[in-house]
Amino acid sequence: MSKMIRKASTFEIVNHWILAVSCIFLVVSGFAFLFHLEQLNTVFGSFITLKNLHNWVGVVFVVSLLATVSHYLPVALNLSSEDLVWLSKGGGYIVKNVKLPEQDIINSGQKLYYLAILGAGVLISISGFIIWIAPGSRTLVLISHLLHNLSFIVFVMAIPIHAYLASIANPGTFRIMVQGTVPLEWARKRHGKWVKRLGY
Numbered sequence: 001m002s003k004m005i006r007k008a009s010t011f012e013i014v015n016h017w018i019l020a021v022s023c024i025f026l027v028v029s030g031f032a033f034l035f036h037l038e039q040l041n042t043v044f045g046s047f048i049t050l051k052n053l054h055n056w057v058g059v060v061f062v063v064s065l066l067a068t069v070s071h072y073l074p075v076a077l078n079l080s081s082e083d084l085v086w087l088s089k090g091g092g093y094i095v096k097n098v099k100l101p102e103q104d105i106i107n108s109g110q111k112l113y114y115l116a117i118l119g120a121g122v123l124i125s126i127s128g129f130i131i132w133i134a135p136g137s138r139t140l141v142l143i144s145h146l147l148h149n150l151s152f153i154v155f156v157m158a159i160p161i162h163a164y165l166a167s168i169a170n171p172g173t174f175r176i177m178v179q180g181t182v183p184l185e186w187a188r189k190r191h192g193k194w195v196k197r198l199g200y
């Protein structure tokens, strides 16, 4: 049996699920507000209850998002021409068997995904907080609504792609967010740069 190596710590696994569940709840309740899905209000008691839940789950989401920064941001910001090569070849998803540059603990696509989620996450949290505490300025609240909705679109587009790529499309990936470990050979193929750094 292939040697297993650790890709995510217990903290990262637990935090990912807090992030994922809170984010999905926020997206679903966000849809309910946007499209007036009265049935969802009924499930949660009333519109006010759902609104309060949305605000407080938003706090959980932002804390959980900030807890990912030390682990993912340095590697996501470590961009080079190799990332452009990886992206220009579509990460091997469009044309199979292309030669791709070796990847770090996350690949170039995951780096962009992380930066998009972090950027949109910060924007959606700040604008959401402004709407929540609703200061006197009507213009500020209107701009916040616009930014809140624009960053919402990023989540609605990025998360289904992420969930698909992290599960069905790449067998063996989902276990990272369950067990935290991957087979050494699996990691060597997908994250060669990281595996070499670990000394294997």
Ligand code: HEM
Binding pocket: 007, 016, 019, 020, 021, 023, 024, 068, 072, 105, 106, 110, 113, 114, 117, 159, 162, 163, 166, 167, 173, 174, 175, 176, 177
């Ligand atoms: C709902 C189904 C989801 C599944 C199956 C899933 C699965 C995964 C897996 C397996 C990883 C580790 C990838 C790796 O280390 O190579 C990961 C990472 C990550 N997930 Fe999710 N996730 C889901 C939802 C979400 C949601 C809703 C968010 C919301 C923000 C999210 C944010 C992240 C982030 C920021 C990372 C780190 C960057 C990356 O590795 O791509 N995930 N996810």
